[in-house]
Amino acid sequence: MIYNNPFLGLSDFVAPIAMQGFVIAMIALVIIGTLIDIIHKKNVKYFFNNAKKAKKNAKIQLTTSQKTSVILRTVASDIATTSELGRGKRRVAHLLGMYGTILFWVGSVVMIFFYSNPTSETPSFWPMIWHVGALMTVIGGGWFWFFLRVDVYSEAQPWYRIIKADLFVLALIASSLTGLIWSYLQFLDLNDRWDDKVFLVLFVISNLVLFGGVYWSKFAHMFYKPGAAIQKNLAEADGSRDNLPPPADAPEQFGLGIKREEPKHY
Ligand code: HEM
Numbered sequence: 001m002i003y004n005n006p007f008l009g010l011s012d013f014v015a016p017i018a019m020q021g022f023v024i025a026m027i028a029l030v031i032i033g034t035l036i037d038i039i040h041k042k043n044v045k046y047f048f049n050n051a052k053k054a055k056k057n058a059k060i061q062l063t064t065s066q067k068t069s070v071i072l073r074t075v076a077s078d079i080a081t082t083s084e085l086g087r088g089k090r091r092v093a094h095l096l097g098m099y100g101t102i103l104f105w106v107g108s109v110v111m112i113f114f115y116s117n118p119t120s121e122t123p124s125f126w127p128m129i130w131h132v133g134a135l136m137t138v139i140g141g142g143w144f145w146f147f148l149r150v151d152v153y154s155e156a157q158p159w160y161r162i163i164k165a166d167l168f169v170l171a172l173i174a175s176s177l178t179g180l181i182w183s184y185l186q187f188l189d190l191n192d193r194w195d196d197k198v199f200l201v202l203f204v205i206s207n208l209v210l211f212g213g214v215y216w217s218k219f220a221h222m223f224y225k226p227g228a229a230i231q232k233n234l235a236e237a238d239g240s241r242d243n244l245p246p247p248a249d250a251p252e253q254f255g256l257g258i259k260r261e262e263p264k265h266y
Pocket of ligand 1: 078079082084085090094097098099101102141144150165166168169172218221222225226229
């Protein structure tokens, strides 16, 4: 199954051009959703105004090479390894989901655009990337949703309580899980049975929700977070510290109470 390109099987009754059109429509939905989000929340405007204000308080004028080095360090740590999430399981779950999704999406685009023609032969690498990516996303996303969500982990809410904030993670898990099940059922070759078609429809619907729901979900954090991390690290390097006061010139003594329990009440 892991070497099966499900989009090749799909080309028996859906033209490759239609699949490619679907991918382009999903990319357009992401762009439109993010732009409406930016216009409505005015977050990017606030971000640039704040950065401009902070620049006035800069203690050092960073050279281009210093700025480049700060940006490269941010990409390697804050972005590529989501260091903001500390050392624990929250970070491991996020990395599994993040890289899983990237593999799954890259695999989908390559197979749909280059290997969905009935005459094409897919190198086994791409279906493998697609299946492994989907599995990583299901594991990372499921781990986060069932066990690590703040309202479940820290506020004792039951795991089955669903709110609007769960839209992104649930649609992400649904798209990779239904994709995996669809691929498995298609691989079983059940001769005109309906099972794989049902999961194909669910796969399409979950993608429509995931990419069509950008405005209402946390999807756009994957664009905002890297920008915010770069700005934060530049502000630290030039001494403006985002208009925040410098750390106190005193030892960090919080008393023994701080060791009683791992901080998890937000
Ligand atoms: C393909 C890229 C990415 C995917 C698929 C992804 C996926 C997710 C998911 C599913 C969540 C949980 C959302 C929720 O609260 O319900 C999340 C949260 C988060 N993401 Fe991402 N993410 C991506 C990129 C990034 C990047 C680049 C950063 C940072 C630079 C980042 C930082 C965070 C942070 C800080 C949280 C909050 C985690 C928590 O509450 O424990 N993400 N991400």
